[in-house]
Amino acid sequence: MPVKHKSLFEIQIPECEGDILQIQDLHFSYPDGHQALRGIDLSVCEGEKVALVGPNGAGKSTLMLHLNGILGDNSPVSVAGLAVDKENLSMIRALVGLVFQNPDDQLFSPTVFDDVAFGPLHMGLPEEVVYKRVEKALADVHMKDFGDRLSHHLSMGQKKRISIATVLAMQPHILVLDEPSAGLDPRARRSLINFLKGLPITMLVSTHDLRMVEDIFPRMVIMDEGKIVADGSSRDLLQDEKLLEAHGLETPHLSNQH
Amino acid sequence: MNFSPAPLHIPDGFLTIVVSAIFWLITIVMVGLAVSKTNRSLGEKQIPIMGVMAAFIFAAQMLNFPIAGGTSGHFLGGTLAAIVLGPWAGILVMTAVVGIQALLFQDGGLLVMGANIFNMGILTAVIGYGLYRLVIHQKKGIRLAVAGGGAWIATMAAALFASLELWLSGTTRLEIVLPAMLGVHALIGLGEALITVAALAYIEQTRPDLLNLDNSAREGGWGWIVSGVVISLLAVLISPLASGNPDGLEKIASDLGFLGSGLDAPFQILPDYSIPFLGDTAISTILAGAVGAIVLIGLVVLLGRNLHRQKSD
Amino acid sequence: MHVDVFDQYHFTPSRVHDLDPRVKVLITVLFILSNALLPDGSWPAFALAWLLLLVANDQSGLGLGFTFKRSVVALPFTLVAVSAIFSPQGSPLAVWDLGFITLIPTDLGLIRFFSIVVRSWLSVQIAILLVATTQFPDLLHALEHLRLPRTLTTIIAFLFRYLFVLTNEVFRILRAREARSAGLPGVKGGGKLSWQIKTTGSMVGQLFLRSYERSDRIYQSMISRGYIGHIRTLNPHYMERQDWLYLFVFILFLVIIQFVGWVS
Numbered sequence: 001m002p003v004k005h006k007s008l009f010e011i012q013i014p015e016c017e018g019d020i021l022q023i024q025d026l027h028f029s030y031p032d033g034h035q036a037l038r039g040i041d042l043s044v045c046e047g048e049k050v051a052l053v054g055p056n057g058a059g060k061s062t063l064m065l066h067l068n069g070i071l072g073d074n075s076p077v078s079v080a081g082l083a084v085d086k087e088n089l090s091m092i093r094a095l096v097g098l099v100f101q102n103p104d105d106q107l108f109s110p111t112v113f114d115d116v117a118f119g120p121l122h123m124g125l126p127e128e129v130v131y132k133r134v135e136k137a138l139a140d141v142h143m144k145d146f147g148d149r150l151s152h153h154l155s156m157g158q159k160k161r162i163s164i165a166t167v168l169a170m171q172p173h174i175l176v177l178d179e180p181s182a183g184l185d186p187r188a189r190r191s192l193i194n195f196l197k198g199l200p201i202t203m204l205v206s207t208h209d210l211r212m213v214e215d216i217f218p219r220m221v222i223m224d225e226g227k228i229v230a231d232g233s234s235r236d237l238l239q240d241e242k243l244l245e246a247h248g249l250e251t252p253h254l255s256n257q258h
Numbered sequence: 259m260n261f262s263p264a265p266l267h268i269p270d271g272f273l274t275i276v277v278s279a280i281f282w283l284i285t286i287v288m289v290g291l292a293v294s295k296t297n298r299s300l301g302e303k304q305i306p307i308m309g310v311m312a313a314f315i316f317a318a319q320m321l322n323f324p325i326a327g328g329t330s331g332h333f334l335g336g337t338l339a340a341i342v343l344g345p346w347a348g349i350l351v352m353t354a355v356v357g358i359q360a361l362l363f364q365d366g367g368l369l370v371m372g373a374n375i376f377n378m379g380i381l382t383a384v385i386g387y388g389l390y391r392l393v394i395h396q397k398k399g400i401r402l403a404v405a406g407g408g409a410w411i412a413t414m415a416a417a418l419f420a421s422l423e424l425w426l427s428g429t430t431r432l433e434i435v436l437p438a439m440l441g442v443h444a445l446i447g448l449g450e451a452l453i454t455v456a457a458l459a460y461i462e463q464t465r466p467d468l469l470n471l472d473n474s475a476r477e478g479g480w481g482w483i484v485s486g487v488v489i490s491l492l493a494v495l496i497s498p499l500a501s502g503n504p505d506g507l508e509k510i511a512s513d514l515g516f517l518g519s520g521l522d523a524p525f526q527i528l529p530d531y532s533i534p535f536l537g538d539t540a541i542s543t544i545l546a547g548a549v550g551a552i553v554l555i556g557l558v559v560l561l562g563r564n565l566h567r568q569k570s571d
Numbered sequence: 572m573h574v575d576v577f578d579q580y581h582f583t584p585s586r587v588h589d590l591d592p593r594v595k596v597l598i599t600v601l602f603i604l605s606n607a608l609l610p611d612g613s614w615p616a617f618a619l620a621w622l623l624l625l626v627a628n629d630q631s632g633l634g635l636g637f638t639f640k641r642s643v644v645a646l647p648f649t650l651v652a653v654s655a656i657f658s659p660q661g662s663p664l665a666v667w668d669l670g671f672i673t674l675i676p677t678d679l680g681l682i683r684f685f686s687i688v689v690r691s692w693l694s695v696q697i698a699i700l701l702v703a704t705t706q707f708p709d710l711l712h713a714l715e716h717l718r719l720p721r722t723l724t725t726i727i728a729f730l731f732r733y734l735f736v737l738t739n740e741v742f743r744i745l746r747a748r749e750a751r752s753a754g755l756p757g758v759k760g761g762g763k764l765s766w767q768i769k770t771t772g773s774m775v776g777q778l779f780l781r782s783y784e785r786s787d788r789i790y791q792s793m794i795s796r797g798y799i800g801h802i803r804t805l806n807p808h809y810m811e812r813q814d815w816l817y818l819f820v821f822i823l824f825l826v827i828i829q830f831v832g833w834v835s
Contacts, residue, residue, distance in 0.1 A: 068795045090797060098795040104736050105788040108306070110708040110728050114804055122797030127805060150578070150708070152735040170796065269648050270603050270698075271691025278607070293720040302799065303790050305722065309729020310737075310786035316730060317737035317782075318775050321745070333775060342779070354726045358734070361710065362577075364644065364698050367691070369603045424651060429687055431654040456772020457779060465780060 019043040020202055021067070021174060024076045028062060036062040038226040044174070044204060051213040051234060052206040054223035055248035060206040061101070063223070064176050067204070068098045080173060094123055097167030101178040103159035112138075112154070112162050113147040119170035137169035138162075141195065157188030161195070177205045181212050210249065214238055222247055266334075266420055266443075267359065268374055270367030274427040281423065282372030288380050289353050292346040308347050312354040315339055319355075321453075334416075334446075336382025337390075337409040338454045342461070342469065345387040345482055352379030377419045381489065382412040386454075388486010391479055398462065405458055406451035408486075413447030414440060415493035440497060580703040585632035587704045591814040592713035598821050599701045603694040605825045609832040611679075611686040616832030620693050623824050627697070631704050638696035638703075652687045656680045707731055712806035725802045729789075737782060744774050 021044040028037040036059045044050055052060050065071045069084045069092050077084040079095050100106045109115040116137055120130045138144050141161040146154075154162065160180060167175065180196065181189045189212075196203070197216050207213060213220055213234050220234040224247045230237055237243065241251045273281075296304060315335040335355075340348030356375045359365040366374045389408035393400050417439040425432040462469055581588070587595070602620070609616050628637050661679025702710070711731070715724050748770070 065791065070791050070795055090799075093795055093797050096795075098792075100788060100792050102788070105785060106792050108729065108732055108789045108793065109804075110711065110731050111706075114708065117805055118793075118798075118803075119796035121803040121805065122799070130805060148706075150706070151732060153578070166796065269691045270694030271606065271687055271689075272648070272652065275604075275607050289723070290720070293722045297722060302801075305725055305802065306729060306789045306793060307783070307786045309726045310733050310782050310789065312726055312730040313733035313737045314779055314782035316734045317741045318778055320738060320741050321771050321774055321778075333771075338775070338779075350723060350726055353723065354730050358727060358730055360698075362702055362707065362731075364642075364695050364702075367603070367694060368600060368698060369607055369694070428658075428683065429652050429655055431657065434654040435651060452769070453772045453775055456769050457776040460773045460776025461779060464776075465783075468780075468783060 020046045020080050021204070022078045023063075023066075026063070026066060026076050028066065028071060028075070036226055037066075040226075040228055042221065042228065042231070044202060046173070046202055047200075048219060049203040049217045050205070051217035051220045052204060052223060053208065053210065053213065053220060053249060054229075058223040058247075059226040060223055061178055062226075064098060064178055064204070064206060067174070067176055068093055068096050070098075090123070094119075094170050095173045097170055097172030097175045099163050099167055099175070099177045099180070101182060103156070103163045106163040106166060107151040107154075107159060110150060111147070112143075112149045112151060115151060115162065116147070116165050116169045119166060123170060133169040133171070137165040140168055140199075141165045155188070156183055157185070157192065160184065160188075160192060172201070174202045174204060175199070177203070179207055179209075180205060181207060181209045208249075210238060210244075210251075222249070224248075266374070266378055266416055267356075267366030268370050268420060268423065269364075270369050272367075272427065272429050273370045273373060273423055275369075277423050277427045278370050278372060281370075281376045285353075285372040285375045285380065288349060289375070292349040292353075295346040296350060304347065308343065308351050308354075311339060311343060311347075312351045312358075315351060315355050316358070332446075332449075333453050334378060334382065334413060334450055336378055336416075337386030337405065337412050337450070338457055340383035340387035341390050341405055341454075341458065345383045348383040348387065349379050352382065355379075373420075373423050377416040377423075381415050381419060382409075384482070384485050385412040385415055385490050385493075386486075388482045388484075389490060391482045391486065394479075402455045402458055406455040408490075409454040410447040410451040411490045411493060413443050413450045414497065415489065417443035417447075418493055418497055436497075577703045580633055581706050583632045585630060585704070586813075586817075587627065587631035587700070589813075590704075590817055591808050591810050592705050592709040593716055593808065593810070594814045594818045595701055595705055596710065596713045596717065597818060599697050601822065601825055602697045605828060606690045606693050608829060609686075609690070612682040613686075613832035613835060615835050616828050617686075617689045617693070619824075619828045619831055623821075623828070624693060624696055624700075627700055631700060633700075633703060638699045641699050642692060642696045644695075646692075649688050649691065652684055655684045655687065658683060709808070712804075712808055715804075715806060716808065721802065733782075733785075736785075737778070740778065740781065744778065748774075 021042070023040050023042040026037050026040040027035075029035045040059075040063060052063070054060055062071065066075050066077055066084070067079065069075075069077075069089050074083075074085050079092050082088045082092060082095075084092050107115045109118060113134060116134045117130050120133045125133070134147065135144075138146060141164055143158065143161050143165065146158070146162065151159070151162070164175070164177070164180075177196075181192060184192060189209075193212055193215055196205075203217075205217065217234055220230075220232065220237050221228055222230040222237065222243070229247060230240075230243055238251070244251050296308070315338075318333050318335055321333055336348065336352050339351045342348075343351060353375050356366060356371065356378055360368055360371050360374070386405070386408040389411070390401065390405050393404045396404075418436070421430075421432065421436045421439045424430045424435055458469070602623075606617075606620060609620075624638065625635055628635050628639075631637070656676045657674050658677055658680035659675070661677035661682075663675045663677050664681070665676055667674040667676070705713075708728075708731075711724055711728055714727075715721065
């Protein structure tokens with residue numbers, strides 16, 4: 001007895017005029033009064049890979065939640081020319097693939113298949129398409145035969161990959177990752193880095209892993225206390241010891257110095 | 259993970275079809291109501307909350323604490339769930355917990371699951387939430403005390419109903435199972451009460467917004483208060499009556515046609531039958547009666563205060 | 572018992588494993604129902620039911636004694652039924668005077684007791700076979716197809732997913748408690764009972780808050796993937812001829828068992 005779902009809407013990606021992501025003067029306070037974002041301006045061009053770094057509590061995660069309209073609609077954020085408001089919300093969520101830091105929060109279904117199919121199903125895609133999307137997404141993260149596996153049996157590295165597959169199956173235009181390399185052992189981290197490097201998609205990734213930044217991300221944005229304090233080429237910013245230290249970051253031992 | 263079966267999880271084979279069916283019926287109605295109520299009144303956010311809360315109750319049941327005589331009791335959580343999530347969501351959460359314990363761990367049966375859900379999910383929600391709802395606008399101390407009292411009564415009521423179900427099925431003799439079950443659960447219920455209070459106090463201290471009083475007050479107050487108080491009173495009154503004088507209860511049951519014929523009407527009291535400590539002695543009857551009276555007076559006082567407060571509003 | 576105890580048996584290929592989960596759920600419930608319907612003391616029928624169980628064990632490829640070995644967990648509860656032995660109906664078999672209590676076992680009481688034990692033993696075994704041959708998600712799908720309310724199956728799905736995460740959290744909390752529970756020789760450690768309970772209470776409170784905050788994050792991750800209030804899943808299960816056949820044959824056996832039970 002397969003369940004037939006009506007298609008809610010067909011995704012038609014509007015032409016990206018200039019930047020795929022634009023944020024103008026974004027402010028945000030939590031209900032308890034904590035002011036998390038104090039005027040963020042940021043634009044990301046299609047195909048760009050941007051790292052978002054800064055100490056804990058700088059507002060990185062809060063910013064990321066805004067990209068998907070989870071915190072406050074009607075924010076001065078636009079994705080592919082669409083304003084993030086109630087009307088566009090479903091479209092925005094299909095365009096921006098948000099992967100949370102803890103894969104145990106991202107993978108909430110009993111099986112891997114159920115989780116990867118969740119996004120496409122809730123976009124209202126027909127079943128055949130959902131199956132294809134799931135298959136492709138799992139193949140993309142090199143976890144082809146894991147569909148029937150139970151999520152709680154996976155290793156941390158596997159969970160991280162499946163988490164990424166859960167949003168890749170929605171075929172987003174921007175991939176937003178919260179600390180993807182945290183909690184991974186060196187081998188799993190290396191393999192994740194290689195995987196992200198080869199992924200041909202716009203990416204905005206928050207991390208404390210500056211060596212990964214150097215490896216994958218040509219552009220780097222430093223946040224502190226709810227503001228963007230630096231935005232530029234990673235190579236330059238990573239050399240600036242004073243700047244890094246001022247914002248609680250450690251200079252990595254860059255490979256080009258050896 | 260070690261999973262210790264609790265005495266409240268009745269396995270298959272211990273209840274007759276009739277008893278199983280009656281409790282399934284009650285349970286299906288209540289769970290059906292709970293599903294439609296939660297669908298209607300709670301936002302879409304409620305689904306993941308109830309799901310994770312069910313896992314929380316399951317996990318919290320692993321935290322055991324020592325009770326007298328080398329045995330250990332563990333937390334049941336029905337009252338806490340009902341107070342924090344509201345009674346309908348509490349019933350659904352406990353239904354899921356009892357269901358998965360039966361399906362995955364064979365802790366409790368399938369055909370008798372209706373009775374188990376009733377004992378551990380529905381009774382605890384009605385009693386725990388109903389009594390708490392009575393004092394929801396009172397001071398913190400009173401609220402916590404009533405939450406603890408509710409947790410204790412709910413545990414006792416669960417034990418009482420489990421005993422009655424077993425007895426009605428002709429599986430056990432009331433004069434043996436009732437004192438044993440009530441005796442053990444008087445202690446387990448004490449642990450339950452203290453943990454419920456400590457947990458509520460902790461939550462209220464760190465995240466008072468989660469015990470959103472206005473929010474839960476919206477959920478049909480008086481129905482819960484009345485059923486909570488009435489069922490608590492019934493439990494409080496039946497327990498001493500039944501442990502002190504099982505013949506009486508047996509007579510009522512057979513008058514009502516429960517204990518029909520043949521093997522289903524098995525037990526009469528042997529004249530020289532008595533059990534020390536909790537059996538047919540004057541002291542235990544008096545003791546049980548006294549506890550009942552105290553609880554009764556407490557409830558009446560609370561009800562009166564609440565009515566008074568409502569009027570003056 | 573370990574939470575994952577049955578996972579290792581799910582990948583043994585067998586006819587029972589391949590059956591549609593709905594058929595397995597129905598068979599399990601019907602078998603338990605049939606046991607409950609059998610009159611006390613219908614030993615030939617109980618024996619036949621046990622035989623049916625053995626056949627099912629064998630067909631599952633897990634071995635004849637598979638469920639028997641794992642069913643002992645359920646036995647302690649039979650203590651509750653011991654008092655049935657002293658049912659005053661039936662003829663007394665002996666009189667045991669223990670001083671404070673006089674116990675009179677009767678023949679009908681004994682029959683009643685053993686019937687209860689056999690019924691519960693049979694029922695537990697088929698339930699064990701069900702979970703050992705069916706992955707839990709399939710079981711959930713079966714319940715969905717059998718019209719259990721979606722709200723409830725969704726809660727159970729979350730419960731299944733997170734009970735592993737949260738029990739691990741409990742283990743960490745308990746380990747932390749143990750690591751700090753040093754005992755000095757000759758000193759009764761552990762603190763007062765009231766203190767212990769208070770500690771357990773704050774552990775429960777702490778666990779609650781962590782769980783609550785987790786459900787917040789899960790909700791965010793759900794809405795970021797398009798959730799708007801209704802959970803959708805794909806759970807394709809198709810009844811094939813073999814499924815119908817197995818269901819039919821099993822019911823036929825149960826009818827025979829009932830016949831034997833009531834006629835003999």
